[in-house]
Amino acid sequence: MQRTEIRALYAGASQYAGQRVTVCGWVRTIRDSKTLGFIDLNDGSCFKGVQIVFEAEHVENYKEIAKQNVGAALRVTGIFVETPEAKQPFEIHAREIAVEGTSTPDYPLQKKRHSVEYLRTIAHLRPRTNLFSAAFRVRSAAAFAIHKFFQERGFVYAHTPLITASDCEGAGEMFRVTTLDLENVPRTESGEVDYSKDFFEKPASLTVSGQLEGECMALAFGKIYTFGPTFRAEKSYTQRHAAEFWMIEPEIAFADLQDDMALAKDMIQFIIRYVMETCQQDLAFFNQFVDKGLLERLSHVAESDFGHITYTEAIEILEKVNDRFEYKVHWGSDLQTEHEKYLTEQVFGRPVFVTDYPKEIKAFYMRLNDDGKTVAAVDLLVPGIGEIIGGSQREEREDVLLGRLAELGLNPADYWWYLDLRKYGGVQHAGFGLGFERMVMYLTGISNIRDVLPFPRTTGSAEF
Amino acid sequence: MQRTEIRALYAGASQYAGQRVTVCGWVRTIRDSKTLGFIDLNDGSCFKGVQIVFEAEHVENYKEIAKQNVGAALRVTGIFVETPEAKQPFEIHAREIAVEGTSTPDYPLQKKRHSVEYLRTIAHLRPRTNLFSAAFRVRSAAAFAIHKFFQERGFVYAHTPLITASDCEGAGEMFRVTTLDLENVPRTESGEVDYSKDFFEKPASLTVSGQLEGECMALAFGKIYTFGPTFRAEKSYTQRHAAEFWMIEPEIAFADLQDDMALAKDMIQFIIRYVMETCQQDLAFFNQFVDKGLLERLSHVAESDFGHITYTEAIEILEKVNDRFEYKVHWGSDLQTEHEKYLTEQVFGRPVFVTDYPKEIKAFYMRLNDDGKTVAAVDLLVPGIGEIIGGSQREEREDVLLGRLAELGLNPADYWWYLDLRKYGGVQHAGFGLGFERMVMYLTGISNIRDVLPFPRTTGSAEF
Numbered sequence: 068m069q070r071t072e073i074r075a076l077y078a079g080a081s082q083y084a085g086q087r088v089t090v091c092g093w094v095r096t097i098r099d100s101k102t103l104g105f106i107d108l109n110d111g112s113c114f115k116g117v118q119i120v121f122e123a124e125h126v127e128n129y130k131e132i133a134k135q136n137v138g139a140a141l142r143v144t145g146i147f148v149e150t151p152e153a154k155q156p157f158e159i160h161a162r163e164i165a166v167e168g169t170s171t172p173d174y175p176l177q178k179k180r181h182s183v184e185y186l187r188t189i190a191h192l193r194p195r196t197n198l199f200s201a202a203f204r205v206r207s208a209a210a211f212a213i214h215k216f217f218q219e220r221g222f223v224y225a226h227t228p229l230i231t232a233s234d235c236e237g238a239g240e241m242f243r244v245t246t247l248d249l250e251n252v253p254r255t256e257s258g259e260v261d262y263s264k265d266f267f268e269k270p271a272s273l274t275v276s277g278q279l280e281g282e283c284m285a286l287a288f289g290k291i292y293t294f295g296p297t298f299r300a301e302k303s304y305t306q307r308h309a310a311e312f313w314m315i316e317p318e319i320a321f322a323d324l325q326d327d328m329a330l331a332k333d334m335i336q337f338i339i340r341y342v343m344e345t346c347q348q349d350l351a352f353f354n355q356f357v358d359k360g361l362l363e364r365l366s367h368v369a370e371s372d373f374g375h376i377t378y379t380e381a382i383e384i385l386e387k388v389n390d391r392f393e394y395k396v397h398w399g400s401d402l403q404t405e406h407e408k409y410l411t412e413q414v415f416g417r418p419v420f421v422t423d424y425p426k427e428i429k430a431f432y433m434r435l436n437d438d439g440k441t442v443a444a445v446d447l448l449v450p451g452i453g454e455i456i457g458g459s460q461r462e463e464r465e466d467v468l469l470g471r472l473a474e475l476g477l478n479p480a481d482y483w484w485y486l487d488l489r490k491y492g493g494v495q496h497a498g499f500g501l502g503f504e505r506m507v508m509y510l511t512g513i514s515n516i517r518d519v520l521p522f523p524r525t526t527g528s529a530e531f
Numbered sequence: 532m533q534r535t536e537i538r539a540l541y542a543g544a545s546q547y548a549g550q551r552v553t554v555c556g557w558v559r560t561i562r563d564s565k566t567l568g569f570i571d572l573n574d575g576s577c578f579k580g581v582q583i584v585f586e587a588e589h590v591e592n593y594k595e596i597a598k599q600n601v602g603a604a605l606r607v608t609g610i611f612v613e614t615p616e617a618k619q620p621f622e623i624h625a626r627e628i629a630v631e632g633t634s635t636p637d638y639p640l641q642k643k644r645h646s647v648e649y650l651r652t653i654a655h656l657r658p659r660t661n662l663f664s665a666a667f668r669v670r671s672a673a674a675f676a677i678h679k680f681f682q683e684r685g686f687v688y689a690h691t692p693l694i695t696a697s698d699c700e701g702a703g704e705m706f707r708v709t710t711l712d713l714e715n716v717p718r719t720e721s722g723e724v725d726y727s728k729d730f731f732e733k734p735a736s737l738t739v740s741g742q743l744e745g746e747c748m749a750l751a752f753g754k755i756y757t758f759g760p761t762f763r764a765e766k767s768y769t770q771r772h773a774a775e776f777w778m779i780e781p782e783i784a785f786a787d788l789q790d791d792m793a794l795a796k797d798m799i800q801f802i803i804r805y806v807m808e809t810c811q812q813d814l815a816f817f818n819q820f821v822d823k824g825l826l827e828r829l830s831h832v833a834e835s836d837f838g839h840i841t842y843t844e845a846i847e848i849l850e851k852v853n854d855r856f857e858y859k860v861h862w863g864s865d866l867q868t869e870h871e872k873y874l875t876e877q878v879f880g881r882p883v884f885v886t887d888y889p890k891e892i893k894a895f896y897m898r899l900n901d902d903g904k905t906v907a908a909v910d911l912l913v914p915g916i917g918e919i920i921g922g923s924q925r926e927e928r929e930d931v932l933l934g935r936l937a938e939l940g941l942n943p944a945d946y947w948w949y950l951d952l953r954k955y956g957g958v959q960h961a962g963f964g965l966g967f968e969r970m971v972m973y974l975t976g977i978s979n980i981r982d983v984l985p986f987p988r989t990t991g992s993a994e995f
Contacts, residue, residue, distance in 0.1 A: 068790060070785055093956045111687075112753050168927065170954075170955045170956050206690070207687040211678055218675045223667060226984070228985075228987075228993070243711075245713070249711065266991075283655040283658065287663075321532055323532065326532060484654075491635070492603050492631075522692040529695065529696040
């Protein structure tokens with residue numbers, strides 16, 4: 068079926084002037100006064116809709132159209148008319164209108180402001196609202212920007228597994244994946260769960276990170292990235308945590324922490340620039356209705372140098388103003404969002420890398436610095452959100468890595484293949500993780516992760 | 532750290548002639564004769580490596596280098612020399628070589644042919660072999676081609692959920708996702724599993740398809756696609772089935788089965804052309820060592836028209852030659868791979884769409900045809916593999932859909948949100964699913980799904 072998308076009308080307005088066009092979409096508003104009516108028709112191809120002017124004189128089934136409800140789907144053929152004096156740059160004067168699908172007066176998305184809490188209960192319909200239409204369009208553009216960034220630079224996209232039977236990730240609570248009958252869990256003779264009867268013949272879980280497998284790939288391809296779903300089974304009711312979310316994890320070989328930071332900066336700036344170029348209508352909406360400072364902040368981050376301090380320097384700065392924080396900091400404590408925001412917003416006024424954290428608060432695979440106390444970790448803090456990226460140079464020295472495993476009481480046998488990477492042509496390498504939803508929140512100003520995921524999964528909630 | 536990727540050397544060979552370059556990579560082969568040695572160094576940036584010539588006269592640590600093992604990681608600085616008379620177009624005459632990481636004589640990937648079965652047991656190292664290096668590079672390029680295809684055409688990339696608590700997908704056995712303690716499953720007073728104690732407070736599983744959620748998005752954005760992991764808990768030891776695999780599911784509104792077929796054809800041809808352009812070295816390898824007819828078949832499919840017959844016509848053709856099939860066909864029976872391959876390879880000699888299957892062998896959501904017996908389903912069959920895509924126009928008529936649910940004994944209440952899509956501005960829409968691994972197998976000639984997934988998850992196996 069031939070139709071012109073409304074996006075194309077905005078992109079090439081003058082070329083359509085006086086032309087006959089067919090558009091299809093859903094009624095956002097409709098009003099009529101006996102012989103003349105107006106419809107705001109939206110087809111989701113871009114943020115804005117198009118005004119349809121329909122007159123009894125020109126539209127055979129005027130009465131049928133005039134009684135349509137909000138939410139109905141229409142196919143409209145008419146004349147494209149530029150309207151330089153009106154609010155909207157053009158409108159369509161209808162000649163034929165067909166009803167593709169009716170709606171009802173109780174359609175949940177009437178022309179009024181709905182709370183985001185209510186809209187979450189109708190996640191199947193909320194993409195038809197301004198807010199969610201824009202949010203998921205930005206999400207899509209940002210995802211493509213990420214692929215484009217890495218592919219143009221020769222990175223190999225690696226699909227690391229989601230189901231994992233290895234216990235060696237150690238980053239938070241995991242969901243169990245099983246085909247055992249929970250009503251009647253099979254037992255071994257000694258009374259334990261008989262995982263030999265399970266699908267994978269051993270306990271399996273949903274991954275919390277593809278990093279370790281990503282390292283395998285980086286030490287073959289040089290530069291790789293992952294982009295896939297990740298899971299956390301931690302009970303949480305905050306605005307920032309979902310049980311299922313998407314993560315990007317690049318990993319680069321023959322590279323150190325400086326290279327890692329340069330990559331992170333380039334990637335963040337690329338994503339912002341790409342979304343600002345391709346989603347102008349959407350970002351204008353967010354800037355006007357969700358977060359007044361959004362466009363200014365994004366432009367600033369896209370162009371500015373990023374700052375850099377060590378964790379130790381950060382603590383010195385923060386200790387001087389400890390009285391303004393709920394959580395007081397000292398050397399050895401982890402940074403909370405309030406500290407991160409203070410550093411990036413008050414001290415730097417721009418994004419800032421914090422590096423070289425105490426080894427005690429970071430993961431076993433991070434490269435031990437020469438001081439023996441800190442590791443080559445890096446977090447990127449950005450104004451308005453705090454930490455957006457966490458990464459590190461990885462420990463490539465087998466003996467040091469074995470020492471770290473021992474310190475933490477971890478069993479080297481569980482890490483045999485990870486250790487192999489250090490035995491056979493191990494090289495300096497580094498990587499980081501970007502939580503995709505956090506990036507989308509940053510790009511839109513939306514403050515609740517439930518509103519940047521089409522169908523969010525959170526503690527106690529897996530609807531639709 | 533500055534290095535030039537070997538890919539860049541191949542792309543711009545003459546510009547490097549006589550220049551000093553630094554390359555980093557892993558030793559594939561090494562041989563020396565006292566004062567002169569040769570190394571095949573591979574950095575994974577492209578299929579081919581570069582020959583390093585090192586001489587005692589120019590390289591200070593000649594002896595150290597000469598005794599390196601296969602698998603060692605080196606950083607080589609030297610002069611780029613064109614060698615138009617030799618097998619390889621250029622080589623590097625080393626001036627400095629640093630050992631980034633040693634290897635050992637027992638490195639598993641020695642210069643000899645290993646069985647793919649053995650290589651699966653070292654999935655952390657196999658991307659360093661020719662076969663898997665090429666396979667995962669093609670996989671990455673194909674994935675990007677898919678994003679590029681849809682994004683350039685204005686489709687919104689939709690992340691549909693992986694964890695689902697709805698039972699309405701009905702396409703195969705599912706993995707249960709739980710945080711309940713399997714050693715001690717909590718029970719209600721009446722003795723059943725107490726799912727109110729589970730993370731989502733009800734039973735949850737891993738999705739087998741994002742289609743139903745994808746339809747919600749298509750009826751807001753007009754055109755969407757998903758690209759994400761999907762799961763099947765069916766016990767299977769075949770070459771074609773994995774428990775975790777990736778799937779692409781586009782969904783288009785204001786569209787019928789013809790539009791769906793046109794989209795499928797365009798997408799398949801776009802992917803093939805993109806991979807043929809960007810992975811020439813890799814495809815040349817597959818064509819030479821894995822599947823001699825590969826390039827010819829891909830070129831043919833990329834350029835040819837696709838055939839089209841109905842299921843009923845297909846059965847008529849197949850019944851005439853029923854004696855050559857293990858499974859005899861008759862109207863009403865599902866097509867097996869042997870039938871599909873016969874149709875596309877023997878009858879058509881090119882890809883062919885088969886449409887309008889009996890409703891009894893297809894899913895409830897497929898649009899009922901006017902004959903009341905068949906549905907607007909489509910499978911795309913391609914030479915060498917059989918079915919690669921399955922899709923349909925969706926039933927947009929609420930009353931007909933309710934009738935189908937009733938016929939199948941399904942409870943409409945479980946589908947309330949899916950039915951809402953028909954109530955509020957429902958329109959003709961269609962979509963299909965492409966199993967990504969099947970596409971990669973098609974692009975490479977690799978016959979086992981375990982060899983196109985970096986870390987495959989199959990019945991009884993979830994290593995790494």
